[in-house]
Amino acid sequence: MSTYQSEFHVLLCGELNIHLQEFLISGFNVLLPNLISDLHFSANDKTWPSSVFSLVAGGFLLPFGRLTDMYGGFPMFLAGNAWMAAWSLIGGFSRNYIMLVVCRALQGLGAAAFLPSGISLLGSVYRPGRRKNIVFSLYGGCAPFGFFSGIFIAGISGQFLSWSWFFWIGCILLTFVCILTFFCVPRQIHQARMPMDWWGCATSIPGLMLLVYAITDSPHVPKGWASPQILVTFIAGIMFLGAFVYVQGWVSTAPLLPPKLFAPKYTIALFCCLFAAFGSFGIYLLYASFYIETILHIPPLLAAAWFAPLAIGGVIIAIVGGAVLHKLSGTILLLLSVTGMLVSSLLFILIPENPNYWAWVFPAMICATIGIDIMYNVSNIFITTSVRSDQQGIAGACVNGLLFLGISFFLGWADLAAAQASPNNLKKGYKIASSWVLHVQERPY
Numbered sequence: 001m002s003t004y005q006s007e008f009h010v011l012l013c014g015e016l017n018i019h020l021q022e023f024l025i026s027g028f029n030v031l032l033p034n035l036i037s038d039l040h041f042s043a044n045d046k047t048w049p050s051s052v053f054s055l056v057a058g059g060f061l062l063p064f065g066r067l068t069d070m071y072g073g074f075p076m077f078l079a080g081n082a083w084m085a086a087w088s089l090i091g092g093f094s095r096n097y098i099m100l101v102v103c104r105a106l107q108g109l110g111a112a113a114f115l116p117s118g119i120s121l122l123g124s125v126y127r128p129g130r131r132k133n134i135v136f137s138l139y140g141g142c143a144p145f146g147f148f149s150g151i152f153i154a155g156i157s158g159q160f161l162s163w164s165w166f167f168w169i170g171c172i173l174l175t176f177v178c179i180l181t182f183f184c185v186p187r188q189i190h191q192a193r194m195p196m197d198w199w200g201c202a203t204s205i206p207g208l209m210l211l212v213y214a215i216t217d218s219p220h221v222p223k224g225w226a227s228p229q230i231l232v233t234f235i236a237g238i239m240f241l242g243a244f245v246y247v248q249g250w251v252s253t254a255p256l257l258p259p260k261l262f263a264p265k266y267t268i269a270l271f272c273c274l275f276a277a278f279g280s281f282g283i284y285l286l287y288a289s290f291y292i293e294t295i296l297h298i299p300p301l302l303a304a305a306w307f308a309p310l311a312i313g314g315v316i317i318a319i320v321g322g323a324v325l326h327k328l329s330g331t332i333l334l335l336l337s338v339t340g341m342l343v344s345s346l347l348f349i350l351i352p353e354n355p356n357y358w359a360w361v362f363p364a365m366i367c368a369t370i371g372i373d374i375m376y377n378v379s380n381i382f383i384t385t386s387v388r389s390d391q392q393g394i395a396g397a398c399v400n401g402l403l404f405l406g407i408s409f410f411l412g413w414a415d416l417a418a419a420q421a422s423p424n425n426l427k428k429g430y431k432i433a434s435s436w437v438l439h440v441q442e443r444p445y
Contacts, residue, residue: 013180013181016177021111022146022147024053025150026146031166032050035163051212053111057109059205066196073117073118077185084110084174088167147307147311155301159299194254200247200252200255203243207241208237211237211241216411261395274379278407313366336374
């Protein structure tokens with residue numbers, strides 16, 4: 001197989017993966033009203049099925065990033081896709097709320113395996129330069145396309161078929177990626193180049209899970225933050241994360257987060273920006289979907305069409321971005337990204353009764369895709385260019401971990417703000433949740 005064929009197959013598999021990740025996140029939010037009706041659970045419990053995928057993926061990304069650096073990208077990439085395909089198949093047969101949450105959580109485990117390995121495979125194939133910028137812009141451009149296709153397929157499933165078909169179509173696509181990976185992607189498998197940081201795993205995973213659980217579940221227990229289960233899990237999560245910091249700095253001989261990872265200039269500042277930006281986009285995604293369907297009473301298929309500018313804008317940014325990203329400074333690009341996220345959220349906060357789509361929703365979608373796509377492209381190019389080849393798996397895990405944990409963390413706080421400020425007024429509650437995007441975005445800059 002020629003070098004160009006290998007590059008094409010790696011790029012195709014990587015882009016299909018980022019497409020399917022967004023497919024399973026965005027489409028699920030559109031299906032939530034159908035799931036609430038068919039599986040008979042409360043609308044107040046909607047946050048967990050939506051956020052548990054991101055929570056589990058974010059919690060396990062660092063261990064899988066280390067496994068990628070230890071054994072190579074190919075085995076983790078293939079295993080992650082196969083695992084997610086299996087649980088997408090099972091998820092379509094969910095018969096109650098608990099089964100649905102479990103399937104979504106185990107889907108997240110698959111994403112934790114294939115995302116850092118996918119970035120590692122791409123980073124190992126392309127050298128820094130214009131070509132690499134184009135490749136990663138195309139990679140980032142698949143995210144909004146996957147986002148839209150998820151909404152579109154979910155709209156068709158919810159309106160004409162069954163919500164189960166959304167899961168099964170995802171399973172079919174993931175199976176195709178598995179077959180393509182097995183036969184066409186170069187098998188970069190090697191002996192372990194470093195040990196696993198078991199102490200780091202034992203402290204980071206429960207710490208993240210307990211902390212986000214406390215934040216996410218606090219609006220839905222009778223006493224809120226005064227409830228013992230919330231206080232205990234929150235304090236335990238903080239203690240585990242404190243132990244993780246100690247282990248990384250003074251105990252582990254091969255820490256999950258090696259200090260050299262943060263050596264390049266602006267890395268810490270970029271990570272803070274990513275955490276806030278991804279969290280704000282998660283809030284925007286969930287509450288914009290619910291506002292359009294629940295408050296404006298737009299049917300699922302038309303709601304999918306309303307989100308189309310996200311996909312179209314993402315493709316345009318991918319095409320143009322590859323040619324110009326290397327000509328603009330990272331500061332300018334990040335400022336443009338943040339401005340897009342702020343404007344998109346502000347439009348949903350100020351949206352009137354019976355809004356005109358072209359005056360309010362359309363520009364909000366355009367600004368949202370400017371915000372998230374530029375941010376994601378800049379972060380991936382920076383990480384794969386600045387980090388050593390034997391740390392690209394853990395670097396990719398960091399970027400995607402910030403995405404998933406940002407979504408879970410800030411969705412919990414937004415849900416809490418909406419529930420506490422306006423428990424009986426959905427419209428006002430959704431607008432309060434959207435206003436959280438402004439608070440999240442303005443803090444790190």
